[in-house]
Amino acid sequence: MSSQASQASATPPLLVEKKTFCVPHFTTQGGRLIKDVRIGYETYGRLNDNGDNAILVCHYFSGSSHCAGKYHPDDPLSGYWDAIIGPGKAIDTDRFFVVSADTLSNVCPKDPMVVTVGPATVDPDTGWPYGAAFPIVTNRDFVRLQKALLDSLGVKRLKCVAGPSMGAMQTFEWGAQYPGMVDRLLPVIGAGLHAEPYFIAEIDMWTLPILMDPNWRGGNYFDGPEPVEGLRQSLKIITLTARAPGWARALFDRSWAKPDADPLAAGGNLYSVESTLDAIVAERSRYADAAHLVHLVRGCRIYDIDEGGSSVKAIRAPTLLISVASDGIMFQSYSRRAADELRAQGTPVQWAEIDTDGGHLDGLYEIARVAPQIRAFLE
Incomplete structure (x- = not known):
């Protein structure tokens, strides 16, 4: 050192x-x-x-x-x-x-x-x-x-x-x-x-998995199951779009998530980039809330x-x-x-x-x- x-x-x-x-x-x-x-x-x-x-x-x-x-x-x-x-x-x-x-x-x-x-x-x-x-x-x-x-x-x-x-x-x-x-x-x-039109449309897409989750219930889900899967998929989209091809290429190239699990052999076998994003999202979703995310996106669209x-x-x-x-x-x-x-x-x-x-x-x-x-x- x-x-x-x-x-x-x-x-x-x-x-x-x-x-x-x-x-x-x-x-x-x-x-x-x-x-x-x-x-x-x-x-x-x-x-x-x-x-x-x-x-x-x-x-x-x-x-x-x-x-x-x-x-x-x-x-x-x-x-x-x-x-x-x-x-x-x-x-x-x-x-x-x-x-x-x-x-x-x-x-x-x-x-x-x-x-x-x-x-x-x-x-x-x-x-x-x-x-x-x-x-x-x-x-x-x-x-x-x-x-x-x-x-x-x-x-x-x-x-x-x-x-x-x-x-x-x-x-x-x-x-x-x-x-x-x-x-x-x-x-x-x-x-x-x-907030330019393309930016408005881009961040609106972040919310779509949440809005499509059957547990979303119009944002009033607090007396039942939360839209966890939709939240995870939204966070995955946000995490990936916040990066760039060079980041993924440098860290993962085309490596498999498991050395003995060829993605060609089975649809459930993942590449390293996929499994890493899943792990990141699983951790982040522990602290996040779907309605908070949707509300914040809607507020950012207003920016002018x-x-x-x-x-x-x-x-x-x-x-x-x-x-x-x-x-x-x-x-x-x-x-x-x-x-x-x-x-x-x-x-x-x-x-x-x-x-x-x-x-x-x-x-x-x-x-x-x-x-x-x-x-x-x-x-």
């Missing part, structure tokens, strides 16, 4: 605590009231006396507020952007106070480290889970709750708002909704400034900075867009169109690319490749 690797392995992990933020009632973008709202959040670093050294990190579609560090030193995995968040890293927690919050209708409400309100939550007015009665919630709703959280923490100004994928949508919403509070925007592997009295023209904060060359969900063209539109109105724009062949998720797992650009952007 090299001395550098030894030093890295000896560095203690950044430890973080999950906390809960509560508001008694919240009115959604669509005008619906939700009572007793609770969301989880995490913080890293310390807020200065002026309350102006904060960075907000908004999470991706199936993620959570756990963007860095560990809850316990023995945890096997760190938060998804641990490579760039922490002492001395690109988002330096010795300088910045980093905040991240769980969204409403989080995909994984069964995860003990996620705090959220959604279709699986008990409606205080009825004593039963909301189910299909839970309102559509949008990225703008998430941003308004984040603003309330930051106010409660004493944050007066944000040095930057950052986030990957769905978090990039929230990043631009921040730039439009609270332009006087945000110094910089860092949207990574995002949808641009609007120019809708509901908002305007792209309000976005004036310097912006660093980061894309992945092989992204098959948030195509580079989405971010390029956003960059062109922002530049045309005089907003300072920078561009960085993660030139890998692993697909959308390389915006999480290969983010260290653009750490120097992120560090320079925050100076």
